[in-house]
Amino acid sequence: MESEVYSKAKAAHDAAYVLATTATDVKNKALLYIAEELINQTDAILAANAEDLARAREKGMAPAMLDRLKLTPERIVSMAEGVRQVSELPDPVGKTLASWTRPNGLAISKVSVPLGVIAIIYESRPNVTVDAAALCLKSGNATVLRGGSESISSNLALAKVIHAGLAKAGINPDVVGLLENTDRALVRELLTLREFIDLAIPRGGAGLIRMVVDTARVPVIETGSGVCHVYVDKEADLDKAVPIIENSKVQRPSTCNSMETLLVHEDVLQPLLDRLVPVMKTDQVELRADAKAQAVAGSDAITATEEDWKTEYNALIMSIKTVASVDEAMDHIRHYSTHHSETIITENKETAERFLKEVDSAAVYVNASTRFTDGFQFGFGAEIGISTQKLHARGPMGLAELVSYKYIIHGQGQIRE
Amino acid sequence: MESEVYSKAKAAHDAAYVLATTATDVKNKALLYIAEELINQTDAILAANAEDLARAREKGMAPAMLDRLKLTPERIVSMAEGVRQVSELPDPVGKTLASWTRPNGLAISKVSVPLGVIAIIYESRPNVTVDAAALCLKSGNATVLRGGSESISSNLALAKVIHAGLAKAGINPDVVGLLENTDRALVRELLTLREFIDLAIPRGGAGLIRMVVDTARVPVIETGSGVCHVYVDKEADLDKAVPIIENSKVQRPSTCNSMETLLVHEDVLQPLLDRLVPVMKTDQVELRADAKAQAVAGSDAITATEEDWKTEYNALIMSIKTVASVDEAMDHIRHYSTHHSETIITENKETAERFLKEVDSAAVYVNASTRFTDGFQFGFGAEIGISTQKLHARGPMGLAELVSYKYIIHGQGQIRE
Numbered sequence: 001m002e003s004e005v006y007s008k009a010k011a012a013h014d015a016a017y018v019l020a021t022t023a024t025d026v027k028n029k030a031l032l033y034i035a036e037e038l039i040n041q042t043d044a045i046l047a048a049n050a051e052d053l054a055r056a057r058e059k060g061m062a063p064a065m066l067d068r069l070k071l072t073p074e075r076i077v078s079m080a081e082g083v084r085q086v087s088e089l090p091d092p093v094g095k096t097l098a099s100w101t102r103p104n105g106l107a108i109s110k111v112s113v114p115l116g117v118i119a120i121i122y123e124s125r126p127n128v129t130v131d132a133a134a135l136c137l138k139s140g141n142a143t144v145l146r147g148g149s150e151s152i153s154s155n156l157a158l159a160k161v162i163h164a165g166l167a168k169a170g171i172n173p174d175v176v177g178l179l180e181n182t183d184r185a186l187v188r189e190l191l192t193l194r195e196f197i198d199l200a201i202p203r204g205g206a207g208l209i210r211m212v213v214d215t216a217r218v219p220v221i222e223t224g225s226g227v228c229h230v231y232v233d234k235e236a237d238l239d240k241a242v243p244i245i246e247n248s249k250v251q252r253p254s255t256c257n258s259m260e261t262l263l264v265h266e267d268v269l270q271p272l273l274d275r276l277v278p279v280m281k282t283d284q285v286e287l288r289a290d291a292k293a294q295a296v297a298g299s300d301a302i303t304a305t306e307e308d309w310k311t312e313y314n315a316l317i318m319s320i321k322t323v324a325s326v327d328e329a330m331d332h333i334r335h336y337s338t339h340h341s342e343t344i345i346t347e348n349k350e351t352a353e354r355f356l357k358e359v360d361s362a363a364v365y366v367n368a369s370t371r372f373t374d375g376f377q378f379g380f381g382a383e384i385g386i387s388t389q390k391l392h393a394r395g396p397m398g399l400a401e402l403v404s405y406k407y408i409i410h411g412q413g414q415i416r417e
Numbered sequence: 418m419e420s421e422v423y424s425k426a427k428a429a430h431d432a433a434y435v436l437a438t439t440a441t442d443v444k445n446k447a448l449l450y451i452a453e454e455l456i457n458q459t460d461a462i463l464a465a466n467a468e469d470l471a472r473a474r475e476k477g478m479a480p481a482m483l484d485r486l487k488l489t490p491e492r493i494v495s496m497a498e499g500v501r502q503v504s505e506l507p508d509p510v511g512k513t514l515a516s517w518t519r520p521n522g523l524a525i526s527k528v529s530v531p532l533g534v535i536a537i538i539y540e541s542r543p544n545v546t547v548d549a550a551a552l553c554l555k556s557g558n559a560t561v562l563r564g565g566s567e568s569i570s571s572n573l574a575l576a577k578v579i580h581a582g583l584a585k586a587g588i589n590p591d592v593v594g595l596l597e598n599t600d601r602a603l604v605r606e607l608l609t610l611r612e613f614i615d616l617a618i619p620r621g622g623a624g625l626i627r628m629v630v631d632t633a634r635v636p637v638i639e640t641g642s643g644v645c646h647v648y649v650d651k652e653a654d655l656d657k658a659v660p661i662i663e664n665s666k667v668q669r670p671s672t673c674n675s676m677e678t679l680l681v682h683e684d685v686l687q688p689l690l691d692r693l694v695p696v697m698k699t700d701q702v703e704l705r706a707d708a709k710a711q712a713v714a715g716s717d718a719i720t721a722t723e724e725d726w727k728t729e730y731n732a733l734i735m736s737i738k739t740v741a742s743v744d745e746a747m748d749h750i751r752h753y754s755t756h757h758s759e760t761i762i763t764e765n766k767e768t769a770e771r772f773l774k775e776v777d778s779a780a781v782y783v784n785a786s787t788r789f790t791d792g793f794q795f796g797f798g799a800e801i802g803i804s805t806q807k808l809h810a811r812g813p814m815g816l817a818e819l820v821s822y823k824y825i826i827h828g829q830g831q832i833r834e
Contacts (some may be wrong), residue, residue, distance in 0.1 A: 017751060021774060102796055106785055113777065115807050194630075198807055213611075213634060219808040220636075240830035247832035334434060356825045357438055360530065368523055368828025377833065378824070379519055390532050390615055390821035391636040392809040404807035407795070408773045411785025413657035415664035416794065 005189045008177035009144050012117045013196035015174040016142035020114045024091040026169055027138055031087035034165030035080040041161050042076050048157035049126065056150050069124045069151055079130045086134045089381045092399040093140045107410040112403045114140030116198035119190050121146050121212055123204040126154035133162050133176045135384045139402035142175040146190060149182035156180065191216040203385055206312065221392060223385035226256030226340035227312050228370045231329040233346035234267035240367050241345045242275050247369040248343065250283045254314050256386060257341050257373040261309060261319045263329045266292065269322055273297055285316045292322040309336045326351050330358055337361060340388050341370040362388060362395035422606045425594035426561050429534045430613035432591040433559035437531045441508040443586055444555055448504035451582030452497040458578050459493050465574035466543065473567050486541045486568055496547045503551045506798045509816040510557045524827040529820045531557035533615035536607050538563050538629055540621040543571035550579050550593045552801050556819035559592040561614065563607060566599035573597065608633040620802055623729065638809060640802035643673030643757035644729050645787045648746040650763035651684040657784050658762040659692050664786040665760065667700045671731050673803060674758050674790040678726060678736045680746045683709065686739055690714055702733045709739035726753045743768050747775055754778060757805050758787040779805060779812035
C-alpha cells in the first residue's frame with residue numbers, strides 16, 4: 001500500500017503541472033477565499049488549537065514553546081491579513097527575465113517558472129502552515145507540509161480551511177498536502193522522494209535543519225542559522241553603536257538575525273562598555289567577555305570560552321571580544337559566523353567599504369541593526385525563510401526566490417552545424 | 418593525519434577568500450599565462466597523456482573511451498584557446514544586480530559574489546581539468562578537481578601548468594586543487610566536507626551523477642542527463658521536421674542534448690516516416706517503434722518496449738511513438754523526460770505556444786534542433802555543464818551561473834522598531 005507521504009507527494013506533483021500555468025487572478029481568488037475562511041472558521045481553529053495546547057501542557061511543554069503553539073482570534077486575523085497581502089503581491093511566474101536572438105536567428109527567452117513541489121518541514125508554530133501554503137500557491141508551487149506533532153490538530157484545521165479556499169477557486173486542493181502522520185520515519189521518505197519533490201525547506205532550529213540536510217536526497221535550502229556579529233570600529237559613532245547593539249541583541253533575541261557576538265576595537269573598548277554595560281544590565285542581558293573586555297566590565301561579565309564564539313544563544317546572552325583591527329574582526333567573522341548578517345559601526349567610509357566587500361555573509365551592514373535581515377524589512381512583502389546557503393537564494397527569500405526559469409526558443413528550422 | 422581531500426579542500430577554502438575579491442585583470446592575466454604555459458608544456462602534457470593511454474590500453478579500454486582520453490597537439494591548442502576566450506568574457510563578480518532604498522533610509526544593494534569552493538567530479542576527458550579551472554577562476558571560485566583514475570597522469574601535468582600560470586599572476590595556486598589519490602572513498606569525504614565545499618558539480622554519466630547525489634551532504638547541481646524529445650505535430654512542415662530530427666539524433670549522439678524519442682502525430686505518421694526512415698537508415702540509426710509506427714516502418718524498425726521510453730541511448734538508436742494529439746505528446750514528455758530539451762515541429766502558432774508554455778523542461782524549442790542546448794550555442798561564451806535541476810541554475814551554465822549574491826546595506830544608525 002502507498003504511504004501517506006507517497007500518495008500526498010504524488011498528488012501534489014500531479015496537480016503542480018496545472019497550477020504552474022494557472023492564471024494569477026485564480027490564484028489570488030483562492031488566497032482571498034482562504035483569508036475569508038480563516039476568519040469564518042475561527043472557532044473551529046481555536047478548538048483544534050486547544051486540543052494541541054492541552055496535550056502540550058500534559059507533556060510539560062515550556063511556557064515559551066506553549067506561546068509559539070497558541071492561536072488567538074487576533075493571531076488568526078493576522079494570519080488572514082498575511083494571506084491577503086500575498087494576494088496583492090506581483091506574480092513571480094511567467095516573467096521574461098532576459099531575451100536575445102542568436103546570429104543563426106534562434107530567438108531565446110529566459111522565463112520564470114515555478115519550482116514544482118516544495119516540501120516544508122517545520123516545528124510548532126501553526127501559522128507556518130498558512131504562510132507557507134500562501135507563498136507556494138502564489139508562486140505556482142505545490143507543497144507538502146510536514147509540521148510538528150505538537151501542532152497537528154491546529155494544522156489539520158488550517159489545512160481544511162486552505163483546501164476549502166482552493167476548491168472554491170477551482171484549484172485542485174492536492175496542491176497543498178499536509179501530512180497527518182507525523183512519524184519521523186515518514187520525514188525521511190519525504191526527503192528522499194526525488195520523483196515528486198523538487199525542493200525541501202526546513203524551518204526551525206539547528207537540529208531540524210541538520211537532520212534535513214543529512215537525510216535529504218532532494219535539493220535543500222538551509223535557513224535560519226544565525227551567529228551574527230556587530231563590530232564597533234575605532235572610528236565608530238558611539239551614539240549609533242549603543243542603540244544598534246541593543247536593538248540587534250534585545251529586540252527579539254529568539255530570531256536568527258539577532259546578534260550573538262559583539263566585536264569591539266580596543267581603542268573604543270572603555271568608552272563603549274562604559275555606556276553599553278548599564279544598558280545591557282537594564283535589559284537583563286548576560287555578558288560573556290574575553291579578558292580585555294572583562295577587565296572593563298568587571299563583575300557585570302563572566303568569562304567567555306571558545307564555545308561562546310560558536311554559539312547561537314537565541315536568548316538574552318551576548319559574547320564580547322576585543323580586536324586590534326578591522327582585519328582581526330573580519331578574521332573572527334570568517335571563522336565563527338554562519339554567514340547570515342554582520343554589521344560594522346564606523347564613520348570611516350574606507351573601513352566600511354572594506355568590511356562590506358570582504359565579509360561574505362548574506363547581509364552585510366554599515367551602521368544599522370542586524371535585525372533588518374527579513375523579507376518584510378527588505379520590502380519583499382513576504383518571507384518563506386532566510387537562506388544561509390549560497391546556492392539558488394541567499395538571505396531573505398520572498399516570492400521571487402520560489403521560482404526557477406526555463407529557456408523558450410523559437411526557431412525556423414535551425415539545425416546545428 | 419589530514420587526508421589529501423581535507424588538506425586540499427581546506428587550502429582551497431582558505432585561498433578562496435582572497436580570490437573572491439581579486440581584481441579582474443589579475444584573474445585574466447593568470448588565464449593568459451595558463452594558456453601560454455599549456456602550449457609551452459605540450460611535450461610534457463603529451464608524455465603524461467601517453468602514460469594514461471598505455472595503462473588504458475593494457476586494461477582493454479574501448480576505442481571510443483580511448484579517444485575521449487587522448488590528447489593531441491591540436492587538442493592542447495584548442496584547450497589554450499578556450500582559456501583565452503574565458504579571459505575575454507566579462508567578470509560575473511561584483512555586479513550590482515538590484516538596489517533600492519527603504520522608507521527608513523536603509524540603502525540595500527544586491528551584489529554578485531563567488532560561490533566559494535566548487536568541487537568538480539568528472540570522468541575520463543582531461544580537458545575538463547582545464548575548462549573547469551578556468552571558469553571557476555574567472556568567476557572567483559576556488560575549486561577542488563577530482564578526475565578519473567584513468568586520466569590521472571594527464572590531469573597532474575595539466576594541474577602543474579595551471580599552478581604555474583596562477584603563481585606567475587600572483588594568485589595562490591591553492592585555489593585550484595587536484596586530487597592525486599583517485600580512491601573512491603575520498604570522493605565521499607570530499608562530498609561531505611560541508612565546512613569547506615560550497616557546491617559539487619558532477620560531470621559524467623548517469624551512474625556518476627547518481628553516486629554524487631546519493632553521497633553528497635554539500636549542495637549539488639545535477640548535470641547532463643538527457644532523455645530529449647522531438648514532437649512532430651499534425652501541422653508540421655516536414656521539410657523542417659526531417660533535418661531537425663536527423664540533426665537532433667545524429668549530429669553527436671553521445672551528448673545529453675541529443676534526441677532519444679521521436680513523438681509523431683498519427684496524422685503525419687505515414688508521410689513523415691516515408692521520408693525519415695531512409696535518412697535514418699543511411700545514418701545507421703537503429704529504430705525502435707511502437708506498433709503503429711512499426712506498421713509503417715516495417716522491417717526497418719524493431720518493437721519498442723516500455724524501457725525504451727526511459728532510456729538515454731547516447732548512441733545511434735531512436736525510439737518512435739505515435740500520439741493522437743499534442744496533449745498526448747506532452748503527457749509522454751511529462752512522464753518520461755529528464756526535463757532537459759524538447760522540440761515541437763509545427764506551423765501552428767497556438768499549438769507551439771501551448772507546448773512552449775506547458776512543457777516544463779530547461780529548454781523548450783519550436784522548429785529547431787535539441788542540439789542547441791549548449792552554453793556556446795546560447796552565446797554564453799563558456800559552459801561548465803547543463804543543469805537538469807531547477808534550483809539555482811537550469812539548462813546551460815556559464816560564468817553567470819557560477820556566482821551567488823549578497824546584500825550590502827548602508828544605514829545611518831537605523832534600528833528596528
